[in-house]
Structures are given as C-alpha cells and as structure tokens.
Amino acid sequence: MESLFVGGIVSLSTIDYPGHLATVIFFQGCPWRCGYCHNRHLQSISPEEALPWDDILNLLKIRQGFVEAAVFSGGEPLMQTCLVEAIRDVKDMGFKIGLHTSGAFPDRFARVLPFVDWVGFDIKHAFERYQDVTCVTNSGVLARESLDLLIASGVDFEVRMTLYEKVDVPAVVGVLKGISALGVKTVALQKCRDKNENIVEHPIFSDKLLLEDISKYFNNFSIRG
C-alpha cells in the first residue's frame, strides 16, 4: 500500500457516525481552504508528523466488539491515494465504515463508495459559488459530481452545511431547495465558530418561520450548535 498520512485519532466518539460508537481517524491533507476551517493543522500533509497506519490498525483490533464503526475523516480523507485499500482493511475487521468528505475527489469517491456504510457530506455554498468559501476554482463542480455519485450509490448519508457569513440567506435557501430536489433526505445545519470557539450566529437562525419551512423539505432536519 502507498503511504497513508494520519493526523490523529479519537478512540471513542458518539457523534461522528449517527447511532453508533465510533473510532474516528483524521487524515492529513485537504485541497481546499475554507475560511472557517477548524482543522487547519490537517490542511497540509506532514509526513514527519503522521501516525503509522499499523498503529491505527492495532488500536482498532483492541476495539473490535466494543466500537461498531470506524470513521474516515480529515482534512479531506480522499486526499489519500490509497484510501480504498485502508477502508477495505478496516471493513474486513468487522467495522462499519463512515466517511466524512467534501467531495473534492469524485473519482476516488466512486472507488470507495462500494465499501462505505454511511457518508457525512459537507456542502459549502451554491455549487457555482463554492470558491467564495473554498478559495479554489472549480471546487463546486467537483462537489456536485460527488453528490450525484453519492445519491446514485444508495449509500446512507447526511448532508451537512456550515453556515458561514459569506453564504447569505437566499443562497442557503437555494442550496437546500436544490438538494431536496435532487433527493437528499437528511440535512444538518451547523453553526460556524470563530477562532476562539465562539458561535458566529448566521441570520437564518433568527428566522424561525423560514427554518420551519425549510425543515419540510427533508425527512430529517437538524441544527447543531
């Protein structure tokens, strides 16, 4: 297997895979530069700081039978060129597989989807305005391609959207209506936090009627602080 660059691990999480106790593996590297990113230390790959993959497998072995799922997160886990092999290793150990992704690598996403049980998919903005958040041209095209793959795959998933100040209310509503029309059933809106971990309130959260209306587009709709 080619190198895997693991930036950290959380042994036990109750919030990263809905309804399951999970171990979360955070991979280094992300091609995007979102203004609100809380994992900036994982944006670049630092081989000298990466944790050995064998250590991660050993830790998972100890948790077999206790932890139900392993979540591949980041950074952007699909930065790892051999993520599919890593996922298969862990799936063969009996863990359910969760994946957190922003959809930056549709080709790699297509290769891993057959081995994934649940996806947490980040949406940043209207697809044609992604660059306002990610600072990268064509990022919206890649994200849209990945979302289409995910919907077509039949894999269980949730769309998450962090409500950043650069994404105005009409854009948020447009995104949510658009993904509802595509068949997305589960959405979580996440509050943005500043460098000091204080919530930066988005104006949409003070419009209760609008939120109630939006909630009707989805089978499952939640707001996370």
Ligand code: SF4
């Ligand atoms: S896609 Fe995620 S990890 Fe990458 S910069 Fe944006 S928030 Fe950070």
